[in-house]
Amino acid sequence: KNQKSTVEETSIEPKAGGELVISDATDANTLDPHKATTAASMRYIENMYSTLLRYKSGTYGELEGDLAKEYSISEDGKVYTFKLHEGVKFHNGDPLTSKDVKYSIERIIANEVRAPQFEFVEKIETPDDHTVVITLKQPVAPFLTFLAYPMNAIVNKNVVEQNNGSLDKADAGSGPFQLVEWKKDQHLILEKFPDYFVKGKPYLDKVIWKPIADNTARTTALRNKEIDIMLQVEPQDIKKLENNNGFVVKSVTGTFWEYLGLNTSKGPLANKKVRQAIAWAIDRESLNKLVKFGQAKVLTGGPIPEGHWAHDNSNIYPKRDLEKAKQLMKEAGYEKGFKVTLKVSPKQDQVNAAQIIKQQLKEIGIEVEVLTQEPSIFFDALGKKDFEMTVVGWVGFVDPDEYLYNIFHTGEIWNQQNYSNPKVDELLEKGRVTIDQEERKKIYADAQKLIAEDAPMVFLYVNKQTSAFVDSVKDFDVNPTVTTISLRDTWLDR
């Protein structure tokens, strides 16, 4: 079915016009690209703003120019030169120039939220209105990826100033759609920006975003055709929607992977053998089946999923092996098992996984007590490393560095498991400054192997990224990175 609709999409000429209603589970907190942290905010922002580069539709991790017509990188990987498209206009009619690019990057750094991505920027120069030269202190391998990140958007300085520095509810963008109205928790209305610099795009006249939190309500809304696109389809609803005529359900392996985190600081879990025993004792297939209805992709090695260039296909834990697990427990001196607590936030899938893990670990003598905690308390506890086990997830996004560095490098803030392996540290540091992709691929493959063997986390699976839509929606790309910028190319066959 999916194939069929893809074939159709390519064979017909796009039609302009129409109004599209799209629904996400939650609403954004802010429209300010440089402050936003949630995916919901990102989806609004990426349709309102342009970035220097962008992800290529239908790929995972490949980039193409957006505002940048072309770009070059110096030999040493420290100087980036971007040529901008000419005649680009902001929604208020102001021209977009290299000054705005410089201003935006400086604003990102000032706003702190994503400052670390630009911490090695030495200077930004604007030799003319359409040229930007960024000089780094040292090579940063994922730098282009960072620039393509939808929330590292180019904003209009004037608008920022008009709004006293806050873009929470304002539109300072130059993207395909412009803001009409945002009523929090009700709707966000975007309309076509007629002066969008890519001629002929977007096709849609209007896009309406509606947050619907309740799952039943959301699928019902789609099936009643109150909405055209539903993002983030839950695994259990996939079958249900596929069985309906007139809808397309499209899935790709995403970047959101879930794991069983093991705090390596203290107790039995500090023992590598115990952690490995746990890794062997977990039945990922069964978890996938029960929790995700078989819709997720089981992780038997490192966390970077199939389809990503940095995926490592060494099967370290190919199948559950209780014998091995028990053996390892015995070697570690915990033949009789022990008790641990497992903290989890009220996210239903993770709560479910925790319950099953509890049952699975019982078989090697580990008694797990599951504690659900209200999200902010939970994340607070994780940050303070105040947990023994946890089931939680991580959005890897695009570059392998984003996948691994912050969570596995010694001492990094998100290294909640308190994991430390000098060899891994070395590899991760190296991967950061290596520009050549082939070389990086090897580095990250090694790192993933080491990490999987050390098992500070038991990688469970990568979730699919699934959207469902009415079949008259064409050229809507379901991207692993959860972006929806393809709305720029989407059209309605009505």
Place this chain on the structure above:
Amino acid sequence: MKEFWYRFYKNKLAFSGLIIMVVYAILALLAPLIAPYGPLEMHPDQMLSAPNSEHIFGTDQFGRDIFSRIIYGTQISLKVGTISVGISLILGVTMGVVAAYYGKWVDSLVSRTTDVLFSFPDILLALALMAVLGTSLTNVMIAIGIVYTPIFARLTRGSVLSIKNSLYVEAARSIGVSNLQIVLRHILPNVMAPIIVQATLSFALAILTEAALSFLGLGVEPDTPSWGIMLNEGKDFMETAWWIAVFPGLAITLAVLSLNVMGDGMRDALDPHLKDEVM
């Protein structure tokens, strides 16, 4: 008292409510004997199977037997009901008696405090308390207990105020009976009727509140077979696997219903106006 039981017994609806609650209590006590499976026992190969001879209420997402979980859930719900109502009963009745009996500023203080607590909608207050206390069965019971305290305080205060000036209390005072004795022997036994009725109703509310808290993810530990949690888990399967939500839903509704008819029946049985009427 005999009269009361007789009239209660005659009220078929209320009496069947009592019977149902007794059955629930038996189920709770004998759960391990009655339930065919363990409440946590998973059968991955039988996930989401519809009611059949092996699993008469079907299974849930993990292949756990719904019937068994409901039976074990009875333990939880009755425990939540009993203990949280117990807490509010003890706190509320004490507050009410003290306020009404001592009057003056004590009364003002207690009354205003109950007014304040009363002003917070039950779910919201329970939610905030759960956030403070952290999720666990004990905390659910404490939170619900606190939330329903003001009702009992008000009710008790009102009843005590009306009885405080009754002639028989005056008679006891004229004899020289001490305040404590008056409260214990004369006032409490005579205000218990409306309080007991309220207790059955609050019991029902407590079950519902636990369910709502679990629905919002702030209830008991996640694999506890609480009716509320089961309901919440089943909510998303309402269409594909209705049995997951429907059976615990029915269990809740039936329990709440029974408690309510019991409460109503008790009220009627205690009401002297209805004494001589035909049934």
Place this chain on the structure above:
Amino acid sequence: MTQELIKVENLKKYFESSSGFISKEKKVIKAVDGVSFQINKGETLGIVGESGCGKSTMGRMLMRLIKPTEGKIFFEGIDLTALKGKWLKEQRKNFQMVFQDPYASLNPRMTVYQIMEEPMRTHGLYIGKRKEKIKELLDIVGIPSSYMDRYPHEFSGGQRQRIGIARALAVEPKFIVADEPVAALDVSIQAQILNLLVDLQKEYGLTYLFIAHDLSVVQYISKRVGVMYLGQIVELSDSDELYGNPLHPYTKALFSAIPVADPFVKKERIQLYGELPSPLNPPKGCKFHTRCPLASKECQIKEPELKDVGNGHYVACHAI
């Protein structure tokens, strides 16, 4: 010869109604406003008056159920108003009350035995032989002692009133305040209770303060009778003297208003106009002047004193 048991001096009770929450003006109900009398041992003093004139309030003050605002109550020479706590409890044995409403004055959740035992337990009396004593008391008031384990609602009004009397007798009091004890009863039962009270008085030398609004009952049972109006005693005298020769215009009107159960007697009725004034703001001067057929200027200004007109007949009226 006759010994004084109770002496009341200038007794007052003002109730403050606290409705003046914002405006600080407090409303005062002068329920009892300066009453003095004494009762001799073994005697019955009857009190009559219209509803709301303060009869019950006075009775409750004598019982020390409420604290007088002013004035003194002497019981066998002891000032009850000065007593507190243990001392008061000790004295409570000596005076008891029988209430108007036999339906409301017995705790519906206690058996007759429990009701009767409570005063004994409170005062630590008859330890070990309470049951016999209760039987004896029930016998005296004419309730079969086999009914000891029944609840009040299983008895008729007259029987309940007997239980109430038995309870009062349980501590062997010297003085009983009977607040309209027969008002809720049928005529045929009323006579039974009145007989019982009279018998008890004879047998135990009890002293009664008998409150009622049925004048013939008061006349029958009391040696002396006081007539109350708006918190004050307006006339107080030997009962036969009072009934034969009422002096106060209010007493006269009151007596003339009572229907006599004899169709052959036709009597002149003194019509009283207007309603009983509210005790919240009673009239100045003589409180009766608003309804009095004899009212003069003086009555509006000056409050009359209760003065002896001979034969122990006291009247508070300027016209006498």
Place this chain on the structure above:
Amino acid sequence: MNDVVLKVKDLKCHFHTRKGIVKAVDGVNFEVKKGEILAIVGESGSGKSVTSQAIMRLIGQKNNERIEGKIFFRGENLLEKSEEEMRRLRGNRISMIFQDPMTSLNPAYRVGSQIAEVPQIHEKKDKKSSWSIAIDMLHRVGIPSSEERANDYPHQFSGGMRQRSVIAMALASNPDLLIADEPTTALDVTIQAQILDLMNDLRNQMGTAIIMITHDLGIVAELCDSVAVMYAGRIVEQAPIKELFASPKHPYTRGLLASLPKPGIRERLTPIEGQPPNLHDVPKGCMFAPRCPHAHEKCSEQPMLNNINEHHKVACWLEEEM
């Protein structure tokens, strides 16, 4: 002037309760003439109120209430009338006053409008003229400054004023028959006297027939023309007032009169011993027999209410034998 307004024949009112049938009224006969005041006396629970409410057909609607017999009001049997016909009579030709003035007025409406409702309903008068009738009625029952007081709510009235308002309501349509069920029991003697005078005037001026229900023999003696003594759902004696007081025949009537304290006499009262019967299980035969000092074998049979002279009837075997 001798026309009969109300004639009650063999009236029975039974209540079916769980404990059995309560024969609250069990075969009652009497009649009231124009301008006559008939007293019905009797102890609490003897069926006085049930009788009066049966005449008004205020009971008999529920399925546990059974009314039998005949009630002729100006020749028409009320028990055969439809509810709507009955409604048009109530408050119009037959009025009733209840015992408790504190609860007989609707607390939520002005006194005046509650009285004005009567002409509004029965004579289809408009609001304004009804209101002036109400004021007039209040004035006639002796409420001072009735124009203003008509605007008051019941709780602003004293007990006596409330009872007078209830009477005003009952009289607003000049009824042929007024049933007063213990209209003064809750009132003070001085107020009671005013009310009794009011009723006496009414009878004298309008010729209204009145049934006065009471247990106060004083009221009976002072106000009424004839009297019916009820005991446990039956009339045991009926006579003109003077005759009854002069020569009571039934032992119960005698007992009643004897148990009243007499002015100036301090001798021991002679009460009727025992308690009134429990209507759930009434004794067979004469109801009064268990308390009767003269009871003998014959009393196990029910005595009939027989005339001993033209006006005096009594239901007792003793009289039968004489």
Place this chain on the structure above:
Amino acid sequence: MVKFILKRIFIAIPVLFGISIIAFFLVRLVPGDTVTAMLGANYNEEQAEVLRSKYGLDKPLMVQYFIWISNVLQGDFGESTFTSQPVISAIMERLPVTIELTILSLLFAIIIAIPLGSIAAIRRNTLIDYFASFFGLIGISIPRFWLATIMILLLSLKMGRLPSGGFVSFFEDPIANLQCMVMPVIAMGTSVGAVIMRMTRSTMLEVIGQEYIKMARAKGVPNSLLVWKHALKNALIPVVTVIGIQAGYLMGGTVVIEQIFSLPGIGLLALQAITNRDYALLQGTILFIASAFVIINLFVDIIYAFLDPKIRY
């Protein structure tokens, strides 16, 4: 009357004060603080300190409370730490939705409950009485969120008549507005209606047993007038109190219902504020909801006074 209202207002003041104390300290007792929640990925002590002093969170609690309450008294509820929006405007934005939902649910409940309760009382032990009792019991026994989900499946999905959720302002499109209110209103109103119905039934039963109703019947008042004029007004007096209490509960109940039906109201805001540890917003919403309850009940008392002349005069 004026005196009565003033008195009620005077009583409300300490209650509101108590509410503010509980709203404030309860929020502060909740573990995890706004700054950690805000910084999220970028948490570090220094920044946290900066933010804490920016929001005055480094001061002692009592001081914070007094600053907050004195600002509140001047109409300044502070700013949401998450959206930097003034709390008062966030609340005002959402208020219409919650108010509409509450009022419609209440109206729905009252329109069903009062006639049904009255008729059930008059026709005691008849089919309609049994039906009413059944409705009353089911209504209070069914969890709201369960009813809501079932309704979405039945009314919206299977019948396709009603939108499954979302909100359209009444001023934009009245019909669409009412359509999207139908299910939430039923979900909220049913239990409230059940409670009001039961109350109406029992007070009505009590009232029709009163002497003055008998008196009115003896006066020849027709049955319809007897019920709807003489009895109902008196029966309504206690019912009004219950309605007040229920109105308050309804505002709280919106937490669940707004979530399910994606209605942008106060309840949803409160829930988000709890998750985000958005102190100012949470304090604001809690204070607001609880005060609304107090104010509603103040109005109820005034209505009460209108119904009950004993209070009015």
